Amino acid sequence: MLTGAKSLIREASQSFDVERASVIQDEVGGKERQWVPSYSDQAGWMQPRTSKTEITFGTRGFDYSHVLYSVDVLELIEGDRITYSGRSFLCTGFLVPCELDEYQIIFLKEQK
Secondary structure, three states, X not given: OHHHHHHHHHHHOEEEEEEXXXXXXXXXOOEEEEEEEEEEEEEEXXXXXXXXXXXHHOOOOOOOOEEEEEOOOOOOOOOOEEEEXXXXXXXXXXXXXXXXXXXXXXXXXXXX
């Protein structure tokens, strides 16, 4: 069944990229954040947050605006930036259903 879920995600997916923030020192000694690519052209399917996703994942009160279902399990950290369909999101959490490494659910907050 999980393989079927992974197959459905792949069929409905669009590509997304992941970047991680790195703090570097600028020319005058100050610090600035630079985004460094972590993953590119990953397959995933996104949907906005709904009351159904809150109930399904037990995430009521958790800060996110969208859920991204990734075909692959990625090594993410909270605060990673994800670009999907030209829109920018920050990762606020993630989980792997049943810990079987079949696919990954990523919780995102849209950046405007």
